[in-house]
Amino acid sequence: MATRRELSLALLCVCLAACALAPGPADASKMVGVYELRKGDFSVRLTNWGARVMSVVLPDRKGNLADVVLGRDTVAEYVNDTSYFGPITGRIAQRVARGRFVLDGKVYHMHRNDGRNTIHGGDRGFSRSIWTVKEYVAGGESPHMTFYYRSFDGEQGLPGNVDAYVTYRVSGAYTLGVHMNATALDRATPVGLLLHVYWNLGGEGSGDVLGHTLRIRASRHAVLDDELLPSSGRVEPVAGTPLDFRAPAAIGSRIRRVVVMGGRAVGYDTNYVVDGEGMRPVAQARDPASGRALELWANQPTLQLYTGNSLNRTAGKGGRVYDRYAGFCLETMGYVDAVNHPEFPSLTLRPGQVYRHDMLYKFSF
Template sequence: MVVRAALLPVTLLLCLALAGSAGAGRTADGFYELKNKKGDFSIKVTNWGATLVSVLVPDCKGDLTDVVLGYDTVAAYAKGAAAGSTIGRVANRIANARFVLDGRTYRLLRNDGNNTIHGGPRGFNKVIWTVKEYVHDGDSPYITFYYRSFDGEQGFPGYLDVYVTYQLSDPYDLSIHMNATATSKATPVNLVNHAYWNLAGHGSGDVLEHELQMFASRYTPVDGYMIPTGQVAPVAGTKYDFLTPTPVGANMEIVPGGGGGYDINFAVDGQQNAMRPVARVQDPDSGRALELWANQPGVQLYTANWLSNDKGKGGKVYGQYGALCLETQAYPDAVNHPDFPSSTVRPGEVYKHDMVFKFSH
């Protein structure tokens, strides 16, 4: 009998993750570290969910700060939000937890009312990935994780071989490369990295004063269940207009306890499948800036609307609007919208999702 890793109890999965391959390369806290030669730029990751745990970059004074929200242990990631994790097989929402592909109806596991979100109750962020390669220092340190998603996992069809590589390069660039190959059946694929960014430092307060510019002149409106209506509308004249640098909180609805903020997909300008600028964020106090490039048609802006006194790394407490997510992606529910750019990957095809986070100060 074959035991599916994704079906094992979480406690056993955690033990397997901590005892996994390439253990000699781990730091004392059980994570893997990549560091540049200069020593002023480093990240930590874990094979639990192929997750980005920390990003240390300097500010305008040269002081190093961790700018992503997260947790101190692998066990905490199993219980907390999917901060920094790789989300799949299909990130974001699928309406009514179903879709039709090549004449066949597939029914998924529901975990967002009647809908499926982020791949289902146990998506790719809640499984163990294999460490395939690990070079922790040098000119371009990197680590590659691998996961084989089985036919029928969370209701999705076909086997899917998935690779995620984190890599550092000079001066302060973090690249994430995601590849997936369907080996048996056509399937929707939409992998994202779910990092929560705060350029002033994790746990430093809200990001409402961060200045945001989006290279996206359109967005995909949603209904009351956060499902796209099928429209692709201009941002001009709406609260979604970030075509020029604008404080995140300048025009957004702020609702204590959740319900306000941003959680919407933007249609990125430019040629699809080509690397192009997606967004730029700057913290006015520290001077840190982040420029995001990617090759996906959309990007989800989420302002941590539902964070509420979450206990994070180093005793920090994460409150509402304490970060923002910029998740490059296919359009949400694309498998149910023929007019959207296709998210279907057929046997033998390779899904490629590349993103680069360029830090400066």
């Protein structure tokens, strides 16, 4: 017999499939839709289901257009997605050990959806919610879109009401800005969001990304255990390890030496401590075959590099399938499991305080 949650998801899938998926008016409607930001031959498709990036299309060095984001064709196909193709995740992104933490002397328990732990906000985090469209400007000099979500007191076991916004903005030549902010309204609560996009600069479905070159401006990493948690609280140098991307190197050049999850996966799922502070360059990636490149700027302290280690004949766009290493994620964020590590910068907001997370993707070819 189907559970209540399974029936709810099935009903939601039917509702999403019935929604009009053409770009809609710039109003506060919560009907699920797909929206496009376009400037010349650079376009970005978004949906308010999870405030998600569905596609980014740009030319290669020969002028050939391709979508460089892994994902699905329709919003309905994202409902049961467990790979986190393109959404904003939160209220606490990444992992929380045992789905619990203590704040102001009180123990809070979150829904555990990653074995013994919680990942990306729990069973119904920000990525599995309908955001409100607050503003939509499809074209012009600065196409942009703002989504809003009210996270309610007790959602996924978390305290207090939170107002969250994310704005996607196309500016300049082939530049996408992502600007997140969240305000604690009435109680202290942890907040830490991230954008979980899988990139393949050769074009989604074009093969693996092992030949992409990558540079990460980080000289240290947080040591993660077999559950990809920083249980020791240690931060160590990347020098002399296969995690060192301070100089550009192919993603696949040392990947076979990176074993995670107690030997159950081979590949990067690594939390880097980014050098410097404030808005600064974090990472650069380039596909030698197409010439496409991206440069990522952000204002967060860490970066999670994930190389799609768990993709396995995963359904993608246009009937294609994604296997391991079909894409890579560059997730700027706070420290993993910071709610359980006082030695890491705090994620806690007091009432009236605002969380701000800014990212800038600069594409070239």
